[in-house]
Amino acid sequence: DVLTPKAQTMIDTLNAFDYDGVAEIYNNPSVDASTFEASGEIIETYGAFESYGDVSYVADKTDDGIEFVRVIQIANYEKGKLTFTASFFEDGSVAGFRMAE
Structure with a gap:
């Protein structure tokens, strides 16, 4: 599976507070570091990153029929867990990246 390491690279970059780095990986002109x-x-507020937890995958399509896969990755921190969703198109480009508490 090539998508899990890609998702984790995005999370690791965000954990390093390298917002420009995340935007660079995202590679979309409408997304910049401030995003x-x-x-x-x-x-x-969650403290130090400790480890990755469970990961799951969901296949989906955009409104215009383009297929993509969501990588849903749990990340464990000192003070709790966060859920990251990184979505990728078939060519490996990033379709979306978000975090939920």
Whole structure:
């Protein structure tokens, strides 16, 4: 599975508070570093990253029929868990990236 390491790279980059790095991986002109700053502020309140937990996958399609896969990755921190969803198109490009508490 090539998508889990890609998702974890995005999470690791966000955990390092490298918002420009996340935007670079995302590679979408409408997404810049400021898109990820609020997520970084939330991560700070969870303390140090400890490990990755369960991962799952969901296949889906955009409204215009383009297929993509969601990688749903649990990340364990000192003070709790966060759920990251990284979505990828078939060519490996990023379709979406979000975090939930």
